[in-house]
Amino acid sequence: MRLSDQTLAQVRAPARRPAYDRAATRVGVVHFGPGAFHRAHQAWYFDRMLATDPGLAICAVSLRTPDLRDALEPQDGLYALAEKEADPTVQVIGAIKEVLVASEDPEAVFERLAQARYVTSTVTEKGYCLTTGGDLDLDHPDIRHDLDTPERPVSLIGWITEALRRRKISGVPSFTTISCDNLSDNGLKLRRAVVRFAEACGERDLAAWIEAEAAFPCSMVDSITPATDDALRVQVEAALGLADAWPVQRERFVQWVVEDRLGADAALFAAAGATIARAVAPFERAKLRLLNGAHSTLAYVGLGVGHETVSAAMADPRLAGFVERMMRQDVAPSLDAPELDVAGYIDDILTRFRNPAIVHKLSQIAWDGSQKLRFRLLETAAEALAAGRPVDRLAVGVAAWMRFVVRQSRAGAPITDPLAETLASVAAACDGSEADVARFLALESVFPAALANDARFRTTVVRAYAGLNTNPDTVLAL
Numbered sequence: 001m002r003l004s005d006q007t008l009a010q011v012r013a014p015a016r017r018p019a020y021d022r023a024a025t026r027v028g029v030v031h032f033g034p035g036a037f038h039r040a041h042q043a044w045y046f047d048r049m050l051a052t053d054p055g056l057a058i059c060a061v062s063l064r065t066p067d068l069r070d071a072l073e074p075q076d077g078l079y080a081l082a083e084k085e086a087d088p089t090v091q092v093i094g095a096i097k098e099v100l101v102a103s104e105d106p107e108a109v110f111e112r113l114a115q116a117r118y119v120t121s122t123v124t125e126k127g128y129c130l131t132t133g134g135d136l137d138l139d140h141p142d143i144r145h146d147l148d149t150p151e152r153p154v155s156l157i158g159w160i161t162e163a164l165r166r167r168k169i170s171g172v173p174s175f176t177t178i179s180c181d182n183l184s185d186n187g188l189k190l191r192r193a194v195v196r197f198a199e200a201c202g203e204r205d206l207a208a209w210i211e212a213e214a215a216f217p218c219s220m221v222d223s224i225t226p227a228t229d230d231a232l233r234v235q236v237e238a239a240l241g242l243a244d245a246w247p248v249q250r251e252r253f254v255q256w257v258v259e260d261r262l263g264a265d266a267a268l269f270a271a272a273g274a275t276i277a278r279a280v281a282p283f284e285r286a287k288l289r290l291l292n293g294a295h296s297t298l299a300y301v302g303l304g305v306g307h308e309t310v311s312a313a314m315a316d317p318r319l320a321g322f323v324e325r326m327m328r329q330d331v332a333p334s335l336d337a338p339e340l341d342v343a344g345y346i347d348d349i350l351t352r353f354r355n356p357a358i359v360h361k362l363s364q365i366a367w368d369g370s371q372k373l374r375f376r377l378l379e380t381a382a383e384a385l386a387a388g389r390p391v392d393r394l395a396v397g398v399a400a401w402m403r404f405v406v407r408q409s410r411a412g413a414p415i416t417d418p419l420a421e422t423l424a425s426v427a428a429a430c431d432g433s434e435a436d437v438a439r440f441l442a443l444e445s446v447f448p449a450a451l452a453n454d455a456r457f458r459t460t461v462v463r464a465y466a467g468l469n470t471n472p473d474t475v476l477a478l
């Protein structure tokens, strides 16, 4: 028997059920990109808010694929969330009221957007279509498409801008848009991209209206969420006594820091466990540079020395020691976060990485490296260089990414990355020698020119690239 509104009452204890009447809830949030992270993170927060405010149910919008809709429609949007700890728990989340596939029914999505209080997004770094400078890339194929046909958008930016245009015309105030992706200054970048898009459409008044009226709070999101696997499906079915086609899992730790631009709803978010902050940047930088920077470094170096998961990489003292030194000695000095106990924060990250109940594949983290490196390692390296600090350890993750791309390409293995084709052609020209590094550094959409041309950076990446091949132990002893 399958999980649905009909069977919900049969869910076995101690698995938890929504603490509110689902029938009384109304859509107030439109979410773009309902992957596992959204369902394990923001949907859990809104699930908690629904007990107080029934107007914050979610309409989840998949931009392209029907998979999630097909899995959750027969379940009335219900699914299970498992917390993976020594004492695991399972709960049913009821916050997603419907899943729409934007490409199939755009007008239905616009209808929800016409009424929404919040628009949230987890479309990953690449979904923002930005240049390395952080501005909207007007040459991006999706943006070009949306500039040609703004009423049938395919990009997040196109969707938000057109929805706001329609609201302005109908005299409806703007919704609040919260980016939940791992980019620095995510709200500012999203707002700038939407304004730029409106201008590029020739909609100057709309651009001005958005600048004046629409809130795009920055937000930092955190919870380690490994992809769903069969072991999880089995665990969830045993816990619920019902089948769930697409449950999600995460660690118990969960954090959402949202910039204080939520008006009266700030208390609601806070009561659900979110942190409301005047400035999100210190939290965001600390998380991106420490946790995500260490994650990507573990992924590329770890895969290179034969590990498959984060906890396995952390059980290798060479890697555990290396990322700890990188965090404490190279990343921490780049953070300006007086309210954060950085040393304690690093301790907690290391403990979370070691969680034996979490099977987090390094190959999952390795995805989309061309989009992630900037926020995780390159911005830190650029600041370190400007301040005269060494970048030897920060360069190792970058060089390991290059090695990873070359290795995948030689093995004929897929590279999951929006730049996959470009990366494959760079890799094809590589011969394993130090000269490869220059080929990668020439990728303008990955490496800002100032960094790529910095002799100190180039030299350290070249040294790490050579060392990872000939003597990884020496590199990891840095």
Ligand code: CS2
Pocket (backbone or CB within 6 Å): 182, 221, 222, 223, 224, 225, 291, 292, 295, 296, 364, 365, 366, 372
């Ligand atoms: C990971 C993140 O896949 C990745 O790139 O680094 O998804 C990470 O697990 C989350 O940001 C944790 O909050």
